[in-house]
Amino acid sequence: MNRLQSSSSLYLKQHADNPVDWWSWGPEALAEARKQDKPILLSIGYAACHWCHVMAHESFEDEHIAEVMNRLFINIKVDREQRPDLDRIYQTAHQLMTQRPGGWPLTMFLTPDGELPFFGGTYFPPQARHGLPGFVEVLERVAEFYNADPAEAKRQGGAVQEVFAKLEPASTEAISVDASPIAALRDSLAQSFDDQHGGFGRAPKFPQTPSLLRLLNHWRASANDSEPDLQALYMAAHSQTTMANGGLVDQVGGGFFRYCTDQQWQIPHFEKMLYDNAQLLSLYSASAQATGDELFAATARGTADWLLRDMQLADGGFASTLDADTEQGEGAFYTWTPDEIGAVIADADFAFASAAFGLDQPANFEGRWHLTLSMTTAELAEQFSLSDSQAQTRLDGIRAQLRVVRDQRQAPSRDDKVLTSWNGLTIKALAQAARVFEEPRYARAASQAAQFAASRLLVNGELKTAWQDGHEPLPAYLDDYAMLVDGLLELLQIDWQDDWLSLAMALADDMLARFLDTDNGGFFFTARNHETLMYRPKPISDDATPAGNAVAVRALLRLGHLIGDARYLDAAEATLQFARAALVEYPQAHVTLIESLSEFLAPIETIVLRGDPATIRQWQQSAQSLYAPNRMIVAPHNGASLPEGLAVRVAPETGALAYVCQGTQCLAAIDSWKTLAAAIRNR
Numbered sequence: 001m002n003r004l005q006s007s008s009s010l011y012l013k014q015h016a017d018n019p020v021d022w023w024s025w026g027p028e029a030l031a032e033a034r035k036q037d038k039p040i041l042l043s044i045g046y047a048a049c050h051w052c053h054v055m056a057h058e059s060f061e062d063e064h065i066a067e068v069m070n071r072l073f074i075n076i077k078v079d080r081e082q083r084p085d086l087d088r089i090y091q092t093a094h095q096l097m098t099q100r101p102g103g104w105p106l107t108m109f110l111t112p113d114g115e116l117p118f119f120g121g122t123y124f125p126p127q128a129r130h131g132l133p134g135f136v137e138v139l140e141r142v143a144e145f146y147n148a149d150p151a152e153a154k155r156q157g158g159a160v161q162e163v164f165a166k167l168e169p170a171s172t173e174a175i176s177v178d179a180s181p182i183a184a185l186r187d188s189l190a191q192s193f194d195d196q197h198g199g200f201g202r203a204p205k206f207p208q209t210p211s212l213l214r215l216l217n218h219w220r221a222s223a224n225d226s227e228p229d230l231q232a233l234y235m236a237a238h239s240q241t242t243m244a245n246g247g248l249v250d251q252v253g254g255g256f257f258r259y260c261t262d263q264q265w266q267i268p269h270f271e272k273m274l275y276d277n278a279q280l281l282s283l284y285s286a287s288a289q290a291t292g293d294e295l296f297a298a299t300a301r302g303t304a305d306w307l308l309r310d311m312q313l314a315d316g317g318f319a320s321t322l323d324a325d326t327e328q329g330e331g332a333f334y335t336w337t338p339d340e341i342g343a344v345i346a347d348a349d350f351a352f353a354s355a356a357f358g359l360d361q362p363a364n365f366e367g368r369w370h371l372t373l374s375m376t377t378a379e380l381a382e383q384f385s386l387s388d389s390q391a392q393t394r395l396d397g398i399r400a401q402l403r404v405v406r407d408q409r410q411a412p413s414r415d416d417k418v419l420t421s422w423n424g425l426t427i428k429a430l431a432q433a434a435r436v437f438e439e440p441r442y443a444r445a446a447s448q449a450a451q452f453a454a455s456r457l458l459v460n461g462e463l464k465t466a467w468q469d470g471h472e473p474l475p476a477y478l479d480d481y482a483m484l485v486d487g488l489l490e491l492l493q494i495d496w497q498d499d500w501l502s503l504a505m506a507l508a509d510d511m512l513a514r515f516l517d518t519d520n521g522g523f524f525f526t527a528r529n530h531e532t533l534m535y536r537p538k539p540i541s542d543d544a545t546p547a548g549n550a551v552a553v554r555a556l557l558r559l560g561h562l563i564g565d566a567r568y569l570d571a572a573e574a575t576l577q578f579a580r581a582a583l584v585e586y587p588q589a590h591v592t593l594i595e596s597l598s599e600f601l602a603p604i605e606t607i608v609l610r611g612d613p614a615t616i617r618q619w620q621q622s623a624q625s626l627y628a629p630n631r632m633i634v635a636p637h638n639g640a641s642l643p644e645g646l647a648v649r650v651a652p653e654t655g656a657l658a659y660v661c662q663g664t665q666c667l668a669a670i671d672s673w674k675t676l677a678a679a680i681r682n683r
Contacts, residue, residue: 008471009079010415011047015056019066022077025086033074033112039146039153040110041073041139044080044087047415048271048321050330051123052105058126059135065126068136072143074112080104081320081419082466084477085526089535092167093117093160109142111150115534116157118146164535168520169581177576179601181594185587186218186232192588197264198239206259207243209279210542210591212236216287217595217629221602233291240287244299245373247364250334251357252371252402253310254302256280258324266372267365270331270412271324274311275545277303278425285429285436290627294377297437298392304433307426308445310414316448317418317456317467318426326410333409335368336402344405345398353398356380418467420457420476421545423449424483431490435624443494450491453484454503463507478525478539478548481511486555489562492634493624498641501563505643508559508568511552516571521578523549540579541589549575550592557599558632561606561663564645576600599630603663605680608649609635611656619658619673623680631680 003023005016015022023029025042033040043060045052059065069075080087091102097120108120119142124135146153189211192200199205212235219233243249246265248256255277257268284300287293311318324330338359342350354360358374375383381391427446434443456467457476464473465480488504514527522538525548530536540549553572560568576583576597583590583597607623609616616635623633636642638651649659658670660679670676 004077008417008468009047009082010413010417011045011049011052011079011081012077014047014053015060015077018056018060019063019070020060020075021066021070022075025076025078025083029074029076030112030115036074037112037150038072038074039112039118039143040115041069041075042078042086042090042106042108042110043075044078044083044090044106044108045104046079046081046321047413048273048323049104050269050271050324051103053325055105055123055135059124062126065136065139068139072139073109080106081415081417082474084465084479085530085533088525088537088539089164089533090117090120092164092535092537094120094122096160096163109146111146111154111157113154114157116154117160118153118156161534164537168522168538169540169579177573177580177597177600179597181580181583181587181590182218182598182601184584185214185591185594186229188588189215189235190231193235193239194263195238198235198242199265203263204259204261205248205263205265207239207248207256207276207280208591209276209283210546210595211588212239213283213286214591214595216283216290217598220290220627220629221598236287237291237293240284240296240299241293244284244295245376247370247372249299249302250306251373252334252399252406254306255310256303267370269324270334272322272412273544274307274318274320274419274422275425277307277311278422278429279546281307281429282425282432285433286627286629289436289625294392300433301437301439304430304439304442307430308441312445312448313416313418313452315456316445316452318423318449319414319416320419320422321415323412323414326412328410329366331365331368331370333406333412335365335370337363337368341402344401349394349398352380352384352394355383356395356398416468418452418456420453420463420465420467420480421483421548423453423457424480424485424487425545427453427484427487428490431487431494435494438621446487446491447495447497450488450500450503454499457484458503463510475527475530477527478511478515478523478552479545481507481515482523482548482552482555483546485511485559486551489555489558489632493632496634496636496640498637501643504555504559505563508556512567512571517578521574523552523575538578540582540593541586542592546592547590549579550590550596553593553596554599557596558604558606561604561661562608562632562634562646563643564664565643572596572600602630605631606661607631607633607676607680608646608659608661609633609656610638610649610651610659612654613638615656619656619676622673623676626680628680 001016004012007013078086090108094102103122105123108117110117124138125132127134200208215232215236219229222229242265247267248260248265255272258271258273260268281300281303284296288297288300326332355375357371363369377388377391381388427449430442430446457464463476463480465476466473485504485507488500492500515523525537525539539547541547553575556568556572609619620633620635658676660667
């Protein structure tokens, strides 16, 4: 056992039995590196990461390789989910140094003084293969380079640090924020769109959820024009159709895998991440509402049901990941043979299942079948002389039978740490799904997760980045604040609680105080009192999750308009001003921020309903039945304790009133549904 045995991180505990003399990141490890004047080998990954497991098995469990690592380096292991600040910094450094995308496991070599990166990569095999050098060779050459000329290693690391300082967009105070990045992004997405298979680019294929949502909303913004952008709708809908029918979705249990290894969306790496499923649940719920497509609705419901069944903890929070691997190997839990399926379902259903899942076609994953839909519901209905609803019911019944049997297999391990930012995304997604599908279970789960955040993730009034029972939590990052506020604002639209609004306001105030760059605009990723690292980023581009600055802009615009607080609106505008040059130059790297820009340029419509509970509930449900991404509808209780900017929307003594505002411009109070419907019909 090494030092990682007492860690709160499941990922670090997975390496506690390695013969490597691992340290966790902290002052003791960094001091030891300086004391011995040894370079640092920094290894970053996460518990569900398949290639992290591969490198651990091949190299970190090998006695000879561990001896070389221990002799030449101070070895530090980091869970990227616990320390996204370190991951963000050194992923960026890797991309600058290698001019290639990063990933996990990330393997970086740092100077002992200043932790400056001078060499790095991702996965290294134990022996040279596939164009990659062997890990021992890498270790020995890196150590030889450092020991021969440590000053040169520090100079190279310093050069990377200097580039970091130039990464922030140049000041554009004289240039107004306009819509040009929105149009540029639309064109850029069209150029990279895969017209045959949907999505963008080639293998490996990631869903790129923010891009699909932007296309959907780009179409919606043009829907009332003489020539609506139907091509944008097609790109969004076609991509979602091919993803939902393919192997990115768990066709038996629901939920999405991380990405597919092929261009056709057939074979994934089998880890499931909370943040992917939250974002995709939001997308498919929105698309189901916008288009009425039954496949989108079924996919959203399947994802939400999986979240509640497999990922929600007893206290209401949501676990972070399901592993890609079991002892039987990657994918063993999810894949089948025709004989295994035939032993589960009735003989009369086998021909139907075979046609639905392509069991009469060649195996697609290591001699087994990872189930994908080979026929649409309509095609199945025609072939088997059924109605569409009968075909769907039959397919759902087969899936349920398979899931019962599959649940008896050894399941992938679950990482039960509750991450604040990812739970914020999930609260938002479940609240959206509850609103679209009028499903109380989803609303209840979103409220339970919010209660968990208020009781467990807030410690003595300070937000933490994660919760793990019995372990001291770390201070929260920008993403934690922004995504939790965003989730609470969505929750307020289905479950008004004064406490949710008070918490959202308190978190927004803390976010301004701890992270805002008052001189140049934008929010830093780490708080003012965070430990000093080689760089303090202000992230504006999306990665696996939406950029914290982008979500902060959206949340502050909505909260500012809801309660009439100009501080929030000013901070959002300053952030867009700070990022403006980057949005123009690289629109496809800043999709979520451009989505927020669209809300800034066409301010959100806020509808506040007050009065008779039964009447306003009916008005709210009717108004929310339409897909209007730039609309927020809340119905505070009559006895609610409201901030001044919201309290002026008073409840009448009898009946109900609707207060409709577009940005800061408000209509006179409306006292009938007919008048309200007419006011919002074309917005």
